[in-house]
Amino acid sequence: MKALLTGITGFAGSHMTEFLLAKNVEVIGTVRQRSRMDHIRHLLKDIHLYDCELRDSFSVRTLIERVKPDLIFHLAAQSFVPTSWNSPIDTIQNNINCQLNIFEAVRRCGIDCKIQIACSSEVYGRLEPHEIPIKETNPLRPLSPYAVSKVAQDYLGYQYHQSYGLNVIRTRAFNHSGPRRGEHFVTSNFAKQIAQIEKGKQPPVVSVGNLQAQRDFTDVRDVVRAYWLVLEKGEPGECYNIASGTSWSIKEMLDKLLALSTVEIEIKEDPARLRPSDVEIWLGDYSKLHAQTGWRPEIPFDQTLSDLLNYWRERV
Numbered sequence: 001m002k003a004l005l006t007g008i009t010g011f012a013g014s015h016m017t018e019f020l021l022a023k024n025v026e027v028i029g030t031v032r033q034r035s036r037m038d039h040i041r042h043l044l045k046d047i048h049l050y051d052c053e054l055r056d057s058f059s060v061r062t063l064i065e066r067v068k069p070d071l072i073f074h075l076a077a078q079s080f081v082p083t084s085w086n087s088p089i090d091t092i093q094n095n096i097n098c099q100l101n102i103f104e105a106v107r108r109c110g111i112d113c114k115i116q117i118a119c120s121s122e123v124y125g126r127l128e129p130h131e132i133p134i135k136e137t138n139p140l141r142p143l144s145p146y147a148v149s150k151v152a153q154d155y156l157g158y159q160y161h162q163s164y165g166l167n168v169i170r171t172r173a174f175n176h177s178g179p180r181r182g183e184h185f186v187t188s189n190f191a192k193q194i195a196q197i198e199k200g201k202q203p204p205v206v207s208v209g210n211l212q213a214q215r216d217f218t219d220v221r222d223v224v225r226a227y228w229l230v231l232e233k234g235e236p237g238e239c240y241n242i243a244s245g246t247s248w249s250i251k252e253m254l255d256k257l258l259a260l261s262t263v264e265i266e267i268k269e270d271p272a273r274l275r276p277s278d279v280e281i282w283l284g285d286y287s288k289l290h291a292q293t294g295w296r297p298e299i300p301f302d303q304t305l306s307d308l309l310n311y312w313r314e315r316v
């Protein structure tokens with residue numbers, strides 16, 4: 001079986017690759033000139049990489065026609081919410097165009113494959129108190145340009161299934177973390193700062209943004225297992241939440257990281273880290289995914305944070 005991964009050099013992509021190789025799936029990934037290989041260097045001898053600019057329809061079509069994948073995991077995206085405030089058009093164009101190029105290539109080449117698209121809990125946006133925990137049936141009220149791009153990706157997945165019968169499954173992952181998490185995301189950012197403080201490379205002060213927000217964190221290794229299971233057992237055209245079903249405030253998450261450290265650390269709010277609007281609470285209901293595939297989260301959040309902090313301790 002052949003799997004094509006976009007975003008293979010990224011955080012989720014590298015974990016997805018490890019998962020697929022352990023299942024003896026042939027892994028093919030798309031890269032660009034400027035892609036950094038750090039996360040997949042240890043896997044290079046076991047995978048095939050193709051230069052492909054996903055925003056270019058011709059490149060994507062050529063690749064898909066040549067590879068004829070059985071499975072596509074579409075993980076590439078501009079995924080950092082604050083970047084989408086600074087340059088909304090880039091996030092919107094990038095996230096929508098790349099996915100459309102994949103869909104059009106599969107459709108026009110008549111390739112029979114299953115496609116997982118990485119949508120997001122961000123599609124839900126503003127919530128009413130009675131809507132928690134969040135089900136897939138919840139209204140979508142996106143609160144950032146990034147979230148709007150994910151709504152578009154999500155609905156295009158639905159529409160291509162309805163219109164053309166494309167075998168698309170939409171996953172709405174809530175926050176996820178673990179080793180290799182990009183340093184701009186909150187868990188990784190705090191863990192890296194703590195690791196730097198421990199080594200005396202930063203004064204003993206952690207800079208933070210909004211600590212009141214609550215997030216539902218799942219380990220990335222559980223998330224990629226869900227990505228696999230939805231293609232194996234999920235219903236084409238459907239969407240599935242991937243969540244832990246537990247919510248932590250960002251302050252609670254920071255306290256957990258600080259408790260893993262041996263040094264005294266102060267906390268300081270940095271106004272530049274606050275956002276024009278921030279989703280107050282994520283708490284996902286993953287019962288639909290569980291009923292369809294048997295998935296449930298296995299790795300406790302404390303383990304995720306400990307693995308992440310150790311990851312940074314080895315790198316700073």
Ligand SMILES: Nc1nc2c(ncn2[C@@H]2O[C@H](COP(=O)(O)OP(=O)(O)O[C@H]3O[C@H](CO)[C@@H](O)[C@H](O)[C@@H]3O)[C@@H](O)[C@H]2O)c(=O)[nH]1
Nearest residue numbers: 079081120121122174175184185186208209210213250273
């Ligand atoms: N990044 C960051 N976030 C901070 C900080 N301090 C507080 N926060 C708060 O921590 C929360 C999480 O921020 P991120 O880690 O940047 O993630 P996100 O905006 O929730 O988005 C992530 O999860 C989505 C799924 O729910 C993903 O779709 C998205 O790509 C991303 O992975 C937000 O409420 C943010 O305001 C900080 O210093 N840095």
